[in-house]
Amino acid sequence: MMAKLLDVGAFDVYFTPIQMKKNRPATKLSVLGNPQARELLTKIILAETSTVGVRYQTWQRTIMKRHFIVVQTAFGPVHLKVASYGDLEKKTPEYADCARLAQAANIPLMTVYQAALAAAGQTSKEK
Amino acid sequence: MMAKLLDVGAFDVYFTPIQMKKNRPATKLSVLGNPQARELLTKIILAETSTVGVRYQTWQRTIMKRHFIVVQTAFGPVHLKVASYGDLEKKTPEYADCARLAQAANIPLMTVYQAALAAAGQTSKEK
Amino acid sequence: MMAKLLDVGAFDVYFTPIQMKKNRPATKLSVLGNPQARELLTKIILAETSTVGVRYQTWQRTIMKRHFIVVQTAFGPVHLKVASYGDLEKKTPEYADCARLAQAANIPLMTVYQAALAAAGQTSKEK
Amino acid sequence: MMAKLLDVGAFDVYFTPIQMKKNRPATKLSVLGNPQARELLTKIILAETSTVGVRYQTWQRTIMKRHFIVVQTAFGPVHLKVASYGDLEKKTPEYADCARLAQAANIPLMTVYQAALAAAGQTSKEK
Amino acid sequence: MMAKLLDVGAFDVYFTPIQMKKNRPATKLSVLGNPQARELLTKIILAETSTVGVRYQTWQRTIMKRHFIVVQTAFGPVHLKVASYGDLEKKTPEYADCARLAQAANIPLMTVYQAALAAAGQTSKEK
Amino acid sequence: MMAKLLDVGAFDVYFTPIQMKKNRPATKLSVLGNPQARELLTKIILAETSTVGVRYQTWQRTIMKRHFIVVQTAFGPVHLKVASYGDLEKKTPEYADCARLAQAANIPLMTVYQAALAAAGQTSKEK
Numbered sequence: 233m234m235a236k237l238l239d240v241g242a243f244d245v246y247f248t249p250i251q252m253k254k255n256r257p258a259t260k261l262s263v264l265g266n267p268q269a270r271e272l273l274t275k276i277i278l279a280e281t282s283t284v285g286v287r288y289q290t291w292q293r294t295i296m297k298r299h300f301i302v303v304q305t306a307f308g309p310v311h312l313k314v315a316s317y318g319d320l321e322k323k324t325p326e327y328a329d330c331a332r333l334a335q336a337a338n339i340p341l342m343t344v345y346q347a348a349l350a351a352a353g354q355t356s357k358e359k
Numbered sequence: 360m361m362a363k364l365l366d367v368g369a370f371d372v373y374f375t376p377i378q379m380k381k382n383r384p385a386t387k388l389s390v391l392g393n394p395q396a397r398e399l400l401t402k403i404i405l406a407e408t409s410t411v412g413v414r415y416q417t418w419q420r421t422i423m424k425r426h427f428i429v430v431q432t433a434f435g436p437v438h439l440k441v442a443s444y445g446d447l448e449k450k451t452p453e454y455a456d457c458a459r460l461a462q463a464a465n466i467p468l469m470t471v472y473q474a475a476l477a478a479a480g481q482t483s484k485e486k
Numbered sequence: 487m488m489a490k491l492l493d494v495g496a497f498d499v500y501f502t503p504i505q506m507k508k509n510r511p512a513t514k515l516s517v518l519g520n521p522q523a524r525e526l527l528t529k530i531i532l533a534e535t536s537t538v539g540v541r542y543q544t545w546q547r548t549i550m551k552r553h554f555i556v557v558q559t560a561f562g563p564v565h566l567k568v569a570s571y572g573d574l575e576k577k578t579p580e581y582a583d584c585a586r587l588a589q590a591a592n593i594p595l596m597t598v599y600q601a602a603l604a605a606a607g608q609t610s611k612e613k
Numbered sequence: 614m615m616a617k618l619l620d621v622g623a624f625d626v627y628f629t630p631i632q633m634k635k636n637r638p639a640t641k642l643s644v645l646g647n648p649q650a651r652e653l654l655t656k657i658i659l660a661e662t663s664t665v666g667v668r669y670q671t672w673q674r675t676i677m678k679r680h681f682i683v684v685q686t687a688f689g690p691v692h693l694k695v696a697s698y699g700d701l702e703k704k705t706p707e708y709a710d711c712a713r714l715a716q717a718a719n720i721p722l723m724t725v726y727q728a729a730l731a732a733a734g735q736t737s738k739e740k
Numbered sequence: 741m742m743a744k745l746l747d748v749g750a751f752d753v754y755f756t757p758i759q760m761k762k763n764r765p766a767t768k769l770s771v772l773g774n775p776q777a778r779e780l781l782t783k784i785i786l787a788e789t790s791t792v793g794v795r796y797q798t799w800q801r802t803i804m805k806r807h808f809i810v811v812q813t814a815f816g817p818v819h820l821k822v823a824s825y826g827d828l829e830k831k832t833p834e835y836a837d838c839a840r841l842a843q844a845a846n847i848p849l850m851t852v853y854q855a856a857l858a859a860a861g862q863t864s865k866e867k
Numbered sequence: 868m869m870a871k872l873l874d875v876g877a878f879d880v881y882f883t884p885i886q887m888k889k890n891r892p893a894t895k896l897s898v899l900g901n902p903q904a905r906e907l908l909t910k911i912i913l914a915e916t917s918t919v920g921v922r923y924q925t926w927q928r929t930i931m932k933r934h935f936i937v938v939q940t941a942f943g944p945v946h947l948k949v950a951s952y953g954d955l956e957k958k959t960p961e962y963a964d965c966a967r968l969a970q971a972a973n974i975p976l977m978t979v980y981q982a983a984l985a986a987a988g989q990t991s992k993e994k
């Protein structure tokens with residue numbers, strides 16, 4: 233169901249544990265998407281879950297600008313997502329790259345992740 | 360408190376575990392109701408909980424149409440809620456019926472529940 | 487980060503455990519503040535967390551009126567927050583006062599807390 | 614199901630929200646009971662839930678001694694549970710009493726609850 | 741990380757949201773496995789997460805006996821897991837089968853799921 | 868209460884949101900400590916919370932060896948905790964150092980954190 237929602241263009245899908253009446257533990261499904269996708273997302277939710285109703289609200293958003301860079305590590309090249317907002321900049325190594333290189337080198341994913349961050353830090357200083 | 364809110368017309372009431380400042384674990388109370396019931400629901404919440412404030416928002420909703428059918432099982436008749444939206448239809452055995460028949464027959468509730476679903480499936484094919 | 491948000495005027499900050507796509511457990515950050523503080527709060531959130539986006543919504547609120555009273559307990563004076571809404575009134579002993587007196591007297595915090603409530607109850611009857 | 618477990622002697626039953634493999638939000642059921650009740654509790658859990666397995670462990674416990682007292686409030690008499698351990702003593706007004714008196718007087722439950730605590734505090738000082 | 745743990749033989753892996761000291765929201769990782777796999781599972785956890793320690797305990801288990809049956813639905817054949825314990829028997833349609841048939845017929849997964857349960861109920865009565 | 872438990876030697880203290888009988892949302896308190904501290908920790912828990920009972924279990928542990936190193940960043944020196952187990956090694960910048968330097972330089976904590984990781988990565992290669 234989560235996959236179907238993301239396939240048709242949901243920005244994000246997440247679950248929140250809640251406690252309902254009659255002592256029932258339950259899970260709240262939250263889906264973020266374009267207003268244009270509302271009808272389609274609603275149909276999927278009603279078809280694929282046991283719920284009989286969906287609620288909507290409009291949110292505003294501030295999203296950081298994003299682009300990708302590549303850094304070289306001892307284990308191979310890793311993409312980093314660079315997110316910027318004004319003079320703020322954050323770099324995040326791509327999970328898939330780190331996982332692939334970690335598996336190839338038979339080392340922990342975190343080692344590759346930190347190597348990518350370190351390489352990106354070096355790059356920054358060179359600017 | 361949950362009972363009072365439902366008594367005066369809240370559509371739904373649920374709790375979400377949250378973590379507040381000063382390291383305090385807490386519970387967020389969410390109440391869904393008609394805008395006309397807002398003042399009454401607010402008073403109950405302020406009176407019956409330790410909170411000193413309530414926040415409101417207006418939501419839109421899509422609710423499936425609902426009616427009830429009865430199916431015969433080996434354990435007795437069971438109501439099912441039939442929810443429909445366009446050509447989508449979902450059937451859910453009523454919990455109270457299943458619980459009562461299960462207790463009478465001294466069998467698990469799930470056995471009655473599945474028997475009701477099976478009976479409803481048969482009914483569907485006959486249409 | 488929570489401290490920074492509260493420092494610049496957030497009314498409240500809380501975390502909700504959620505479950506995101508790709509099987510990732512996560513935490514949703516919720517910040518309540520004045521619309522005027524929106525840009526400042528956004529910058530802090532983007533700078534101090536790993537998120538790349540922030541969503542906003544306007545809420546209405548009903549807040550109880552609040553003032554403080556002091557009651558005498560066997561352990562010393564304790565402030566109580568008195569919250570009122572129409573003819574509803576709630577009294578809550580101040581945590582910091584109770585904690586300080588409890589530590590000084592080497593007794594459980596709850597003993598001081600209940601003593602303060604008892605003293606406040608007496609006060610009420612005298613009105 | 615919770616009711617059935619408590620009926621046959623479970624000391625306590627509670628749910629914990631968890632996140633399982635394959636991105637499934639789930640609920641962990643925890644049941645505390647006597648070792649002698651283990652087989653019976655297991656059968657109920659397997660019959661009434663969708664789980665196919667149950668895990669067990671032995672715990673030790675420290676339980677406070679408990680007895681009940683009655684205090685007079687402006688709204689009527691309220692039982693309090695008095696729990697003691699060494700020289701530590703805690704008093705908790707009985708929820709059912711407070712709820713009944715609150716409903717009868719058409720006042721918030723918390724008002725009765727705090728009145729009972731206040732009355733118990735008075736009683737303590739008289740000792 | 742979850743995938744690695746399951747690959748080397750963990751019976752189950754799940755996350756629980758917790759709240760740690762210093763106001764930090766966190767996630768507790770629980771892994772169930774054979775005592776023989778303990779060292780291997782420990783290494784993976786220490787390598788792939790940010791934790792610096794792992795705790796262990798031995799649990800006993802009651803597991804229902806399981807076998808598979810196939811039922812015919814209007815959408816195609818579906819496997820059901822049949823779990824039994826004494827005279828208790830539970831049938832659960834296989835998720836993967838239902839998902840595949842639902843996608844092929846372009847219908848909700850729940851429709852296939854309920855059809856499989858209905859078919860299994862019919863089968864039961866014929867015994 | 869959390870502070871008191873840590874003061875007397877608890878290794879760790881955490882909260883888990885749970886759902887109890889009678890529809891009550893609740894919080895489970897977990898405390899890890901030496902068996903010798905058991906009586907003292909129990910007294911604090913019983914005195915400072917509303918619970919009337921405490922349960923115990925013995926766990927085994929694998930803890931990584933830990934020592935500290937200092938790295939130089941553009942913002943000042945940062946301690947890193949180096950945890951090792953066999954040939955596995957993980958480095959984590961100390962939160963307090965990063966927070967202090969970030970505040971002094973008026974920059975996001977994450978910038979200092981990543982700079983420390985980058986510096987530590989450089990150090991590693993030089994070995």
